[in-house]
Amino acid sequence: MSDVIQLKAKDFVSNQTVRWCPGCGDYAILKQLQRVLPELGIAKEKIVFISGIGCSSRFPYYMNTYGMHTIHGRAPTLATGLKVTHPDLNVWVITGDGDGLSIGGNHLLHAIRRNVNINILLFNNRIYGLTKGQFSPTSPQGMQTKSSPIGAVSQPLKPLGVAIAAEATFVARTVASNVKHMGQVFKRAAAHQGVSFVEIYQNCVIFNDGAFSHATDRKTKSDNLLELEHGKPMIFGKNHDKGIRINEFEPEIVSLDDVAEEDLLVHNENSRASLAYLLSQMQYPEFPEPIGVFRAVNHPVYEKTLRKQIDDSIVQKGVGDLHALYNSGNTWTVDADGKTVADPIS
Amino acid sequence: MTEPKLVEYEDIESVIIRFAGDSGDGMQLTGTQFTNTSAIFGNDISTLPDYPSEIRAPAGTLAGVSGFQVNLSSADILTPGDEPRVLVAMNPAALKANLPDLQRGGVIIVNEDAFKKNNLRKAEYDTNPLEDDSLVGYRLCEVPLTSLNRVALESIEGLTSKEIDRCQNFFALGLTFWLFDRPLEISMEWLDKKFTKKPHLAKANITAMQAGYSYGHNTETFQMRYRIKAAKLNPGHYRKITGNEALAMGLVTAAQKANKPLFYGAYPITPATDILHHLVNYKNFNVRTLQVEDEIAAMGSTIGAAFGGTFAATGTSGPGLALKSEAINLAVMLELPMVIVNVQRGGPSTGLPTKTEQSDLMQAMFGRNGESPVPIIAPATPSDCFETAIEAFRFAVRSMSPVFVLTDGYLGNSSEPWLIRNPDDIPPIEVSHPTEANSDNGYLPYLRDPETMARPWAIPGTAGLEHRLGGLSKQPETGNVSYDPLDNERMNRDRVAKVAKLVDIIPDQEIIGPDEGDLLVLSWGSTYGAVRSAVQRLQGQGQTISHGHIRYLNPFPANLGDLVDRFKRVAVPEMNLGQLVFLLRGRYGFNHEFIPISKIHGRPFTIGELVEKIGALL
Numbered sequence: 001m002s003d004v005i006q007l008k009a010k011d012f013v014s015n016q017t018v019r020w021c022p023g024c025g026d027y028a029i030l031k032q033l034q035r036v037l038p039e040l041g042i043a044k045e046k047i048v049f050i051s052g053i054g055c056s057s058r059f060p061y062y063m064n065t066y067g068m069h070t071i072h073g074r075a076p077t078l079a080t081g082l083k084v085t086h087p088d089l090n091v092w093v094i095t096g097d098g099d100g101l102s103i104g105g106n107h108l109l110h111a112i113r114r115n116v117n118i119n120i121l122l123f124n125n126r127i128y129g130l131t132k133g134q135f136s137p138t139s140p141q142g143m144q145t146k147s148s149p150i151g152a153v154s155q156p157l158k159p160l161g162v163a164i165a166a167e168a169t170f171v172a173r174t175v176a177s178n179v180k181h182m183g184q185v186f187k188r189a190a191a192h193q194g195v196s197f198v199e200i201y202q203n204c205v206i207f208n209d210g211a212f213s214h215a216t217d218r219k220t221k222s223d224n225l226l227e228l229e230h231g232k233p234m235i236f237g238k239n240h241d242k243g244i245r246i247n248e249f250e251p252e253i254v255s256l257d258d259v260a261e262e263d264l265l266v267h268n269e270n271s272r273a274s275l276a277y278l279l280s281q282m283q284y285p286e287f288p289e290p291i292g293v294f295r296a297v298n299h300p301v302y303e304k305t306l307r308k309q310i311d312d313s314i315v316q317k318g319v320g321d322l323h324a325l326y327n328s329g330n331t332w333t334v335d336a337d338g339k340t341v342a343d344p345i346s
Numbered sequence: 347m348t349e350p351k352l353v354e355y356e357d358i359e360s361v362i363i364r365f366a367g368d369s370g371d372g373m374q375l376t377g378t379q380f381t382n383t384s385a386i387f388g389n390d391i392s393t394l395p396d397y398p399s400e401i402r403a404p405a406g407t408l409a410g411v412s413g414f415q416v417n418l419s420s421a422d423i424l425t426p427g428d429e430p431r432v433l434v435a436m437n438p439a440a441l442k443a444n445l446p447d448l449q450r451g452g453v454i455i456v457n458e459d460a461f462k463k464n465n466l467r468k469a470e471y472d473t474n475p476l477e478d479d480s481l482v483g484y485r486l487c488e489v490p491l492t493s494l495n496r497v498a499l500e501s502i503e504g505l506t507s508k509e510i511d512r513c514q515n516f517f518a519l520g521l522t523f524w525l526f527d528r529p530l531e532i533s534m535e536w537l538d539k540k541f542t543k544k545p546h547l548a549k550a551n552i553t554a555m556q557a558g559y560s561y562g563h564n565t566e567t568f569q570m571r572y573r574i575k576a577a578k579l580n581p582g583h584y585r586k587i588t589g590n591e592a593l594a595m596g597l598v599t600a601a602q603k604a605n606k607p608l609f610y611g612a613y614p615i616t617p618a619t620d621i622l623h624h625l626v627n628y629k630n631f632n633v634r635t636l637q638v639e640d641e642i643a644a645m646g647s648t649i650g651a652a653f654g655g656t657f658a659a660t661g662t663s664g665p666g667l668a669l670k671s672e673a674i675n676l677a678v679m680l681e682l683p684m685v686i687v688n689v690q691r692g693g694p695s696t697g698l699p700t701k702t703e704q705s706d707l708m709q710a711m712f713g714r715n716g717e718s719p720v721p722i723i724a725p726a727t728p729s730d731c732f733e734t735a736i737e738a739f740r741f742a743v744r745s746m747s748p749v750f751v752l753t754d755g756y757l758g759n760s761s762e763p764w765l766i767r768n769p770d771d772i773p774p775i776e777v778s779h780p781t782e783a784n785s786d787n788g789y790l791p792y793l794r795d796p797e798t799m800a801r802p803w804a805i806p807g808t809a810g811l812e813h814r815l816g817g818l819s820k821q822p823e824t825g826n827v828s829y830d831p832l833d834n835e836r837m838n839r840d841r842v843a844k845v846a847k848l849v850d851i852i853p854d855q856e857i858i859g860p861d862e863g864d865l866l867v868l869s870w871g872s873t874y875g876a877v878r879s880a881v882q883r884l885q886g887q888g889q890t891i892s893h894g895h896i897r898y899l900n901p902f903p904a905n906l907g908d909l910v911d912r913f914k915r916v917a918v919p920e921m922n923l924g925q926l927v928f929l930l931r932g933r934y935g936f937n938h939e940f941i942p943i944s945k946i947h948g949r950p951f952t953i954g955e956l957v958e959k960i961g962a963l964l
Contacts, residue, residue, distance in 0.1 A: 069814065309629055320629060
């Protein structure tokens with residue numbers, strides 16, 4: 001008998017009918033994850049999907065794994081409680097821009113800073129879909145929606161900037177229409193020890209169609225995306241003729257006709273958060289938008305440190321004994337004659 | 347030491363002492379030390395800390411007064427007592443804030459050094475109460491505590507003047523020990539242990555305590571000492587325990603009895619935080635505590651842990667419970683077992699954070715959207731919190747439901763002697779997690795046990811039982827999302843029936859006194875001691891009256907309705923404006939005469955006021 005777990009994508013398909021709108025970007029993400037999971041070598045029963053509320057949060061129902069469809073914004077809290085008590089499980093949080101960055105912003109920050117070994121996938125479509133089209137925390141300023149007929153007033157959040165500010169140890173971005181890239185990013189996220197945060201550009205065909213056309217359009221995407229590769233200079237463009245250089249702490253686009261490759265910014269996933277943060281601020285149309293792994297560093301993993309405290313405590317005090325616990329501190333004995341005698345302090 | 351004078355002993359049955367000072371004066375510690383020694387001496391004890399929500403309100407002001415009351419007795423006592431007989435007041439504000447509670451003729455020990463112009467002004471005294479006639483009728487003992495303490499400690503090297511003055515409370519403690527003929531050794535031992543790394547501070551506090559004791563011995567300030575004989579406690583092994591400590595131990599015990607790790611997710615909130623403080627020290631019992639970003643996360647993480655098969659609990663107080671409501675409803679929908687402790691405090695809103703109330707009964711019962719039945723249990727005494735925590739887990743596992751434990755600030759912080767349980771006598775909590783499919787169609791997560799109406803608890807990691815839970819309305823048995831009207835009604839009714847079925851294991855309501863008649867008193871939670879004492883006092887006066895103390899608030903015991911039927915009137919003392927009355931009326935009808943006896947002072951009932959109010963109904 002082999003220990004190698006042989007699973008196929010179809011093993012991860014649940015018996016529930018998928019009910020996203022035809023053409024929704026979520027389909028590609030679901031399919032790709034079902035394709036990638038068998039490659040991880042993790043038993044199906046060890047995998048758990050936990051989501052909040054929103055279109056993307058229906059995800060767990062469609063995965064034939066353990067799962068919970070919870071309440072708005074709170075999925076990271078349930079995932080944390082599960083993972084710290086069951087470190088052997090492979091836990092995925094599915095969230096969206098509204099669920100994760102609006103109502104659940106606080107939980108997202110803290111799940112990230114704790115560095116629990118979970119994978120958080122944020123489907124960013126820059127709109128509230130399930131409530132039928134209101135601006136979300138990632139909607140661009142000025143965007144006209146049902147709740148902002150003359151334009152959204154507030155400034156959008158950049159999901160990766162938020163994650164990096166919270167010291168995320170693994171940060172990546174991918175595009176739902178680029179299934180190959182997405183698969184690679186999922187595998188990297190799953191392999192990372194600690195929290196993995198992945199932003200997925202996902203198109204909402206009904207309420208915000210084309211929000212990411214700059215990153216998906218066959219003709220223009222090479223000029224608008226910068227595919228990050230660890231240790232490689234940052235080169236992009238259809239003809240690989242443009243690069244990113246740092247000039248007085250700011251990125252700038254240069255032509256490879258004018259600037260040598262050695263002078264370009266070289267990607268380093270392990271560098272301090274400042275490089276990843278700088279990359280997270282690069283936005284279309286001013287810059288190509290980076291995709292791939294922004295940051296991957298090793299920090300202590302929450303549940304492992306917690307486990308160590310328990311193990312150390314057992315070494316120090318011995319395995320917990322209820323007799324000893326109840327009888328700790330000042331105790332006294334009343335004998336059959338009603339006489340009281342103090343016991344020595346234990 | 348020579349005997350300078352002959353001081354007579356007065357033998358008394360019991361005494362109520364209150365220590366009061368600034369919140370930085372160490373009055374809680376002084377009271378606790380006095381209680382420890384008295385408990386070990388064999389008195390029955392009951393304590394009530396009363397402290398402000400400000401950590402260090404401006405020194406000397408009324409807002410900053412912190413008090414600790416202890417009732418010592420040679421007889422069985424159930425409350426920290428009504429009116430103190432002895433008040434130790436470290437400054438004018440402490441005197442002013444506590445004098446109204448003191449018995450006429452009671453003993454006042456004051457630090458006369460603190461009765462200076464500035465402090466008198468801060469305490470809003472126009473004239474010095476030690477010099478006018480406002481304390482006539484009390485036995486006033488003026489002690490120059492600050493200066494005596496300074497003299498006593500002047501020879502100890504390495505002490506700053508601040509450190510010297512901070513030993514004043516131990517001087518006062520030593521004097522009180524003398525007054526009540528108590529040994530110093532237990533506190534000495536405690537100080538040595540506490541200040542292992544700072545032996546000069548141990549020495550300073552011990553010296554101050556001894557100086558206080560000698561002061562009582564050598565001066566003629568006191569004409570009387572008091573002796574309280576040991577109480578006739580049942581033979582056995584005892585310790586002092588607060589409600590919050592008992593609760594923490596109960597949670598750990600429940601988990602151990604089920605061979606489970608304990609998870610406790612919490613956000614700091616007064617007066618529940620001590621439960622977390624205790625549990626963090628129990629890591630060697632495989633206790634995993636998680637201090638999270640907010641109350642919602644505390645509830646969410648608790649649900650996550652429960653999904654994984656862990657014994658999961660969270661603790662909070664009223665405002666925190668409000669934040670948790672949405673997540674509790676998810677737990678109701680997921681049908682996962684967990685325990686939610688609410689150490690109630692004065693409300694609404696931020697209310698009285700450090701004071702007690704019983705005003706979250708409605709919140710626990712109804713504070714969620716939709717039909718959301720949750721079992722509720724309320725302990726009666728600090729040590730009963732231990733039993734309740736264990737019982738709550740039994741209920742949770744049996745009904746696959748979150749279960750509320752409603753304690754309050756008074757129970758949480760008060761202490762009493764606890765006849766230490768033998769853990770081996772506590773029955774195990776049986777938990778089963780399926781490992782195989784429960785139907786021909788595979789694993790059905792909502793296939794109910796006909797006896798308990800509970801669903802099975804399959805946990806992640808179990809091959810073949812993969813399933814999804816969620817907050818959406820669902821189909822019976824499969825748990826699949828369903829908006830079918832009949833499915834929705836059936837699942838709602840099933841959840842209600844499941845909680846109601848707990849009545850099968852809830853013991854019948856007991857009462858003391860005749861089992862039918864004119865007046866039944868019904869109470870719940872922390873009022874037990876005061877209500878029971880008041881009823882017994884009235885019975886002792888020849889009155890015909892009965893008392894039942896309700897532990898199970900949802901569902902009620904099966905016989906409660908019958909009991910209510912057998913009395914003409916039912917009086918219900920509560921630290922709220924009639925929440926149990928509302929539930930009783932709702933359940934047993936408006937034909938009955940329910941009489942609320944309400945108090946929302948942020949303080950427990952006194953026996954005296956209950957005797958008066960219940961007595962007036964007879």
